[in-house]
Amino acid sequence: MAGSGTAHLRERDDVLVRVEHMVVEFPIGRGQKVHAVSDVSFDLVEGETLGIVGESGCGKSTTAKATIQLPRPTDGSVWFKGQDITKFSAEQLRRVRPEFQMIFQDPISSLNPRRTVREIIAEGLKVWGDNETWQLDRIEELMEAVGIDPRYGDRKPHQFSGGQCQRISIARALVLDPKVIICDEPVSALDVSVQAQILNLLEDMKARYRVSLMFISHDLSVVKNISDRVMVMYMGKTCEIAESDELFSRPTHHYTRALMAAIPGVQTVSADISIEGELPSALNPPAGCRFASRCPAATATCRTEEPELRRIDTEGEGNGHFVACHFPALD
Amino acid sequence: MTDDRSSTNMLEVDDLAVEFDTPAGKLRAVDRVSLRVAERETLAIVGESGSGKSVLSRTFIDLLAGNGTRTGTIKIGGRDIDQLSKPERKHFFGVEVAMIFQDPMTSLNPVKRIGAQLTEAMRYHLDVSRAESDERAISLLEQVHIPSPKQRMKQYPHELSGGMRQRVVIAMALACEPRLLIADEPTTALDVTVQKTILDLLDELRRERKMSMVLITHDLGVARGRADRIGVMYAGRIQEMATADQLFADMRHPYTRALLESIPDPSKPSHTRLQPIPGRPPNLLDSPAGCPFAARCRNAQADCLSSEPALSDDEGGAPSHVYACFHPVGTPAGEAALAANRAAGETAAGLPMAEVEGELV
Amino acid sequence: MTNVADQIAARSGEAPAAQEDAAGGPKSQRKSPLIFKLSVIWLVFLVVVTVLGKIFGESLPLLVDPNERNADKIAAGPSWSNLMGNATFGQDILSQVVEGAWISLFVGLSVTLVGILVGGAMGLIAGYYRGKIDAMVRLVINVTLSIPALLLVIFIVTIRGQELFWVIAALSLLAIPAIARIVRASALQVADREYVKAAEVLGVKKSVILFREVLPNVLPSMLSFAFLTTGIVIVVEGTLSFLGLSVKPPTITWGKIIAEGQIKIDETPHMVIMPSLVIFLTVLSLNFVGDQLLKRYDIKEAGIG
Numbered sequence: 002m003a004g005s006g007t008a009h010l011r012e013r014d015d016v017l018v019r020v021e022h023m024v025v026e027f028p029i030g031r032g033q034k035v036h037a038v039s040d041v042s043f044d045l046v047e048g049e050t051l052g053i054v055g056e057s058g059c060g061k062s063t064t065a066k067a068t069i070q071l072p073r074p075t076d077g078s079v080w081f082k083g084q085d086i087t088k089f090s091a092e093q094l095r096r097v098r099p100e101f102q103m104i105f106q107d108p109i110s111s112l113n114p115r116r117t118v119r120e121i122i123a124e125g126l127k128v129w130g131d132n133e134t135w136q137l138d139r140i141e142e143l144m145e146a147v148g149i150d151p152r153y154g155d156r157k158p159h160q161f162s163g164g165q166c167q168r169i170s171i172a173r174a175l176v177l178d179p180k181v182i183i184c185d186e187p188v189s190a191l192d193v194s195v196q197a198q199i200l201n202l203l204e205d206m207k208a209r210y211r212v213s214l215m216f217i218s219h220d221l222s223v224v225k226n227i228s229d230r231v232m233v234m235y236m237g238k239t240c241e242i243a244e245s246d247e248l249f250s251r252p253t254h255h256y257t258r259a260l261m262a263a264i265p266g267v268q269t270v271s272a273d274i275s276i277e278g279e280l281p282s283a284l285n286p287p288a289g290c291r292f293a294s295r296c297p298a299a300t301a302t303c304r305t306e307e308p309e310l311r312r313i314d315t316e317g318e319g320n321g322h323f324v325a326c327h328f329p330a331l332d
Numbered sequence: 333m334t335d336d337r338s339s340t341n342m343l344e345v346d347d348l349a350v351e352f353d354t355p356a357g358k359l360r361a362v363d364r365v366s367l368r369v370a371e372r373e374t375l376a377i378v379g380e381s382g383s384g385k386s387v388l389s390r391t392f393i394d395l396l397a398g399n400g401t402r403t404g405t406i407k408i409g410g411r412d413i414d415q416l417s418k419p420e421r422k423h424f425f426g427v428e429v430a431m432i433f434q435d436p437m438t439s440l441n442p443v444k445r446i447g448a449q450l451t452e453a454m455r456y457h458l459d460v461s462r463a464e465s466d467e468r469a470i471s472l473l474e475q476v477h478i479p480s481p482k483q484r485m486k487q488y489p490h491e492l493s494g495g496m497r498q499r500v501v502i503a504m505a506l507a508c509e510p511r512l513l514i515a516d517e518p519t520t521a522l523d524v525t526v527q528k529t530i531l532d533l534l535d536e537l538r539r540e541r542k543m544s545m546v547l548i549t550h551d552l553g554v555a556r557g558r559a560d561r562i563g564v565m566y567a568g569r570i571q572e573m574a575t576a577d578q579l580f581a582d583m584r585h586p587y588t589r590a591l592l593e594s595i596p597d598p599s600k601p602s603h604t605r606l607q608p609i610p611g612r613p614p615n616l617l618d619s620p621a622g623c624p625f626a627a628r629c630r631n632a633q634a635d636c637l638s639s640e641p642a643l644s645d646d647e648g649g650a651p652s653h654v655y656a657c658f659h660p661v662g663t664p665a666g667e668a669a670l671a672a673n674r675a676a677g678e679t680a681a682g683l684p685m686a687e688v689e690g691e692l693v
Numbered sequence: 694m695t696n697v698a699d700q701i702a703a704r705s706g707e708a709p710a711a712q713e714d715a716a717g718g719p720k721s722q723r724k725s726p727l728i729f730k731l732s733v734i735w736l737v738f739l740v741v742v743t744v745l746g747k748i749f750g751e752s753l754p755l756l757v758d759p760n761e762r763n764a765d766k767i768a769a770g771p772s773w774s775n776l777m778g779n780a781t782f783g784q785d786i787l788s789q790v791v792e793g794a795w796i797s798l799f800v801g802l803s804v805t806l807v808g809i810l811v812g813g814a815m816g817l818i819a820g821y822y823r824g825k826i827d828a829m830v831r832l833v834i835n836v837t838l839s840i841p842a843l844l845l846v847i848f849i850v851t852i853r854g855q856e857l858f859w860v861i862a863a864l865s866l867l868a869i870p871a872i873a874r875i876v877r878a879s880a881l882q883v884a885d886r887e888y889v890k891a892a893e894v895l896g897v898k899k900s901v902i903l904f905r906e907v908l909p910n911v912l913p914s915m916l917s918f919a920f921l922t923t924g925i926v927i928v929v930e931g932t933l934s935f936l937g938l939s940v941k942p943p944t945i946t947w948g949k950i951i952a953e954g955q956i957k958i959d960e961t962p963h964m965v966i967m968p969s970l971v972i973f974l975t976v977l978s979l980n981f982v983g984d985q986l987l988k989r990y991d992i993k994e995a996g997i998g
Contacts, residue, residue: 056524056525057494057523071894095898098893099895099896101894103891105887105890105891106887107887110886112891113888113892113906114888115909124897125895128895128896129896162612170891173891173895177895192380192381192550193380193550193551193594194591194594195608197594197609198608200606201606201608201691204605219523221524222596222597222598226600226602226603226606227602228602245602245603246601249598249602260524260525261598263524263525264524264598265531265551265554265556265558266554266555266557267553267597267598267599275525275529275532276525277477279493279496
């Protein structure tokens with residue numbers, strides 16, 4: 002299968018995680034498989050926030066989870082500190098877990114209802130640390146950092162609001178001093194005004210604790226706000242990847258443009274682009290470009306040859322703007 | 333509240349209040365709401381969860397939970413819904429006014445074919461034969477741009493995508509040609525590109541059928557693009573109501589402003605600091621005295637804590653722009669209040685200014 | 694998220710979602726219905742009387758030697774001196790029922806215990822680890838449940854002998870797959886919850902997750918089903934002993950009393966009715982308690998989640 006390419010992967014000393022040719026397929030019986038992620042590559046540099054955006058069925062959440070091997074991808078490699086963690090044994094994998102933490106979409110169900118908040122945050126330390134005083138201080142420090150009054154540490158999750166529960170989740174993720182935190186739609190279930198609190202908090206925590214973030218969301222405005230670099234996915238493939246501001250000012254993939262045109266109440270692209278039609282089957286994805294069936298600029302080539310990611314801005318400047326399209330809209 | 337619209341209002345709500353009797357006490361979900369929707373107009377009601385917008389929208393089709401009581405009047409097409417006789421009621425809701433809900437999966441009966449669900453309402457309300465209702469159903473599916481409508485009639489809801497299901501729901505709502513459509517977060521559960529096509533569809537249908545629409549949403553962006561007038565709800569009350577242009581150009585209520593400042597704007601650069609609204613919406617079981625937003629408001633003064641502002645308009649300004657605030661944004665009173673709070677370092681409600689505009693500095 | 698108003702709009706009449714106050718705890722239905730209280734009272738009463746009867750025997754008021762024959766009162770109906778009447782040879786039925794309760798309760802509880810330990814473990818592991826282990830467990834469950842239950846039990850007891858041990862063993866073979874199936878379903882559901890995944894992300898060992906996260910949340914449905922199982926086992930044991938296939942005489946069992954009374958039922962209806970009544974009340978109480986436990990757990994889940 003022709004891949005979407007790895008042209009956008011960077012050769013830098015501070016690359017933390019490098020995912021190459023990731024494939025995730027779920028068998029659903031009768032010999033059929035759901036092709037959730039089909040040959041996706043990306044990298045994450047220290048202190049960077051990579052936003053992954055796309056609509057339902059694009060595989061963004063699966064990509065993020067597969068990066069931390071939950072579950073292991075069907076194929077591909079995930080390089081961390083010079084090793085491919087897809088090849089790790091169960092125990093080796095468990096030992097590397099503290100480096101990769103996760104925040105989930107539903108703030109309340111991601112916390113064990115029978116535990117107190119302090120216990121929840123301390124859980125990571127219980128597994129990996131010894132019960133020393135400095136570690137208990139860390140819990141208090143984290144609670145304050147995320148804006149939860151330590152006096153309420155003995156309460157249970159149901160006594161807190163959604164936004165507060167998400168703060169607790171963030172504290173829990175930070176307690177092990179991870180290098181990467183995967184945020185899987187962390188603000189989608191929250192009220193608009195609370196979203197802002199959590200987004201600001203994530204930025205602050207990122208700076209203070211020097212973590213890199215992988216931020217998954219379907220909300221383009223939110224992704225633009227928090228990300229340094231954004232990757233747009235469609236049906237298990239990467240369409241476009243560029244720095245946040247660059248992507249939003251110069252979207253060149255037709256799907257990216259349609260996404261931006263769809264943001265309600267804002268004018269981001271000049272043309273009114275509406276894409277009709279349905280997502281093709283994830284069991285039997287079409288050959289060639291997977292967006293061809295709905296793309297306003299599709300040609301015969303698009304339906305037979307799969308596009309690879311190519312750089313479309315000036316070589317040597319910044320992290321680059323890459324697009325996987327035979328006929329991108331280069332204004 | 334004065335309204336200079338023509339007297340042919342499709343929806344007239346006066347002093348509507350809804351109270352729920354819960355084990356924890358009486359909860360006032362909707363508090364003295366009055367509004368008008370003219371013919372062919374779209375009114376958007378914007379609010380976060382707990383604002384009462386969903387409860388409000390459901391009263392328009394006389395849906396109320398068992399432990400709720402409603403006071404005030406609701407007139408649809410000039411008819412008071414509480415004065416309808418029993419036979420009239422049978423053929424009012426669903427015919428004169430119809431509603432579409434957020435989740436298409438639960439609006440549709442999973443074990444009934446699409447065709448059956450579409451024709452059900454028609455055969456109940458209108459005097460049509462089976463063949464005629466089938467024909468109408470197919471025509472409706474065409475109007476909502478569902479491809480291969482004849483085949484779809486025989487399909488079940490789970491065989492369609494989310495966007496398609498919502499189109500079917502819209503078709504069902506329009507089956508009996510209502511003049512007023514209530515849409516409660518119709519696109520929240522859908523992808524953003526699908527959202528656009530559904531909202532486009534609603535616009536198109538509204539124009540073709542000369543319908544009025546009440547659009548409930550939490551997304552100011554949706555309201556901005558699609559509504560003629562927007563009402564902002566908070567704690568069960570309408571805090572500001574204006575035309576879409578007026579609201580965004582000239583907002584008056586501090587909550588409206590705070591809401592806009594807390595939403596990421598894609599036209600702004602990345603990593604723009606957002607200004608969240610500190611605190612949480614008030615407990616409707618135990619409403620505090622005074623303005624419900626005072627505890628979180630940048631402009632809060634002493635009078636905000638003791639008495640509740642009524643909806644009023646700009647003196648000499650547009651009478652169609654009303655807001656409930658003693659110290660509104662963009663007015664001398666408001667500027668003075670803000671300056672006073674800044675000087676004091678905190679609002680009259682004791683909220684430190686750093687929390688309420690700290691990010692903007 | 695104090696979207697209380699919207700939640701109320703959507704779910705008419707139910708208690709609002711958890712409030713954000715120091716009062717703590719969701720406002721769940723704390724009042725137990727009367728039936729629940731009565732059931733508990735009956736079960737406690739039964740257990741106490743059975744245990745005391747076993748220990749103290751005839752020293753207790755109203756109880757005499759269940760085997761003592763009394764020529765004056767052959768097949769006598771209930772009277773003040775013999776509350777449940779007398780059997781074919783004048784034995785006091787009340788004493789016999791108390792004696793028989795021992796077997797029924799012992800078998801019932803033992804089988805349930807084995808069922809929970811073995812079946813529960815099977816279900817937990819299958820539901821959490823899934824994959825091949827799950828496939829195997831499912832196979833075992835389906836095969837065992839396909840065998841006609843009563844015939845299997847009769848077969849084992851006939852071949853192996855009518856000892857208490859084998860009666861319990863045979864009945865356990867029925868309870869284990871039933872419990873395993875319920876526990877598996879519950880474990881599957883719990884394992885999918887995000888806080889379980891969160892524990893995995895933290896690097897907690899899977900075996901630890903099983904005991905600390907999954908098991909406590911599976912326990913309520915397991916325990917509630919255990920009560921129901923005990924009731925069923927008591928009935929089955931009663932049937933067995935009615936057919937003469939349970940523990941042999943001179944051990945007295947409820948089924949045996951019924952069997953004897955049934956021979957000349959028009960003369961000794963009370964011999965049939967009395968033990969049946971006790972069985973009925975006991976099983977009914979077990980079902981109510983099990984049911985209520987499940988309801989309480991569901992409410993707690995709804996209030997929390």
